[in-house]
């Protein structure tokens with residue numbers, strides 16, 4: 001996993017609620033046996049027509065919008081546990097997703113892959129979307145060390161689990177930690193009654 | 196201190212707690228399938244790590260498999276590669292695999308319970324969000340991402356923050372024709388698709404207690420559709436009777452010992468939940484969804500809400516436009532093109548019996564394409580033993596071979612763009628059953644009536 005400290009960039013707005021993982025990466029693209037290349041099919045059916053031509057009115061196809069930050073409506077990432085959703089966002093080039101609410105499994109998957117989910121209040125989200133619509137090159141800054149998100153002089157703090165923050169800042173993951181406590185896990189196994 | 200069922204099972208699996216609130220949670224059983232495991236095996240190999248407890252793992256292919264001619268090689272190249280990769284990985288690492296053609300093969304969430312792998316008090320995970328199904332036995336079961344699949348493979352543990360707890364009580368007697376699927380669609384329509392996020396749910400109350408294990412699984416299965424990590428139901432005699440004698444169930448004296456322990460797995464009097472809801476069973480009627488998330492459900496004979504009632508008008512309008520429906524209208528009389536009976540929500544023997552009982556002596560409507568897909572080889576075998584396949588055949592249906600099928604359309608079973616499908620599965624997301632497909636979620640009974648009538652009808656008028 002790559003280290004994450006701070007991202008400053010413009011953002012792509014997608015102010016739709018309940019964006020599910022089937023939209024982020026439709027099931028028919030889950031047949032790969034490696035992690036690479038999922039970005040090409042990110043939001044496939046919203047992004048492309050049947051003949052693979054891009055849909056002009058979709059934000060990711062709109063030249064106005066760019067950057068490493070995706071700003072989405074509430075309950076982002078609901079649906080399946082497919083980590084491919086996080087891979088495809090990351091592979092496409094997003095480092096941060098901002099929403100007023102995230103689905104649990106998606107949030108965990110994102111954090112395990114160096115993609116930072118930033119949960120903000122609904123009013124802050126609405127102001128942010130408004131600002132991006134008015135000026136697509138609005139610069140947004142997401143600082144993991146200070147745990148805040150800033151644009152046009154407005155700032156809001158966000159929560160992140162302290163352990164997960166350490167992991168993101170240092171670029172390591174749960175598996176490193178768990179492998180190191182193997183003896184404790186074995187001791188736990190020996191101590192319990194199993195039916 | 197008084198504890199909830201959830202607390203009891205969770206606490207007995209905590210290896211240690213870290214500062215900042217994460218627990219190292221021990222996992223008893225790990226189910227894997229072909230879609231979310233290859234990258235996890237690759238991760239382990241990259242790091243040079245062996246499987247930690249391969250005997251606590253079981254694998255089966257389900258998402259990609261064809262539901263016809265399973266004895267032949269899989270036609271679609273990418274699907275075949277993924278299934279082959281699963282076989283290769285399981286052989287290399289000595290993991291128990293129930294491959295195509297094996298008498299135990301099926302959808303992971305159907306085979307776990309029917310083989311007796313799912314037991315009260317266990318922790319279970321799978322790289323699949325509907326792992327919540329297994330909670331029907333009083334287990335803590337939840338879906339995980341592929342990085343976590345690798346963690347469990349390497350250490351049999353996960354780092355988890357303990358979720359909040361919610362109890363949903365359904366008391367009283369259910370109306371005729373109201374099934375478990377209606378209960379859960381009703382709950383989600385009340386709580387919304389995000390209403391359970393951050394929680395683990397316990398379902399309780401006399402209406403829940405009266406349900407069979409199959410029906411309890413249907414309810415726990417869809418916990419994730421309101422965002423909850425999982426759902427649970429306290430084990431009781433119905434649970435023990437279901438488990439007894441199954442392949443991997445404890446046998447003889449061991450079974451009695453296990454039951455004595457399982458008896459302790461109940462929420463104590465006075466234990467508190469972070470959130471609680473009570474719904475009278477009498478209020479619940481046959482349900483159907485009209486939109487593109489499972490929270491968008493109404494009574495079968497009700498009306499789609501008006502635009503004015505929508506919390507987010509843009510998302511609501513987008514959803515209705517996709518479905519080709521108008522705000523405020525009724526669904527009764529809408530012609531239906533496809534009926535799908537299957538998926539880990541409703542593909543068990545009880546579901547097939549419900550369908551067979553209704554269609555016996557009737558004929559499927561000509562405008563309807565129907566797919567009836569059993570959840571496992573064992574369900575298929577049982578259905579044939581009971582003559583269900585014949586009943587279905589006479590009514591113009593065909594019983595296929597087991598797999599996830601049109602639930603997510605990773606195999607050939609898809610619903611074409613623009614077509615309407617009444618489906619017993621769990622997700623009505625845009626494109627879920629195929630690009631452009633329009634899914635209406637309902638119970639197996641509603642699906643059966645729809646298949647016969649060729650359109651959406653008020654089932655109350657069709658039940659004798």
Ligand code: SF4
Nearest residue numbers: 325538539599602603
């Ligand atoms: S039947 Fe559908 S929901 Fe269940 S595991 Fe298969 S794809 Fe997932």
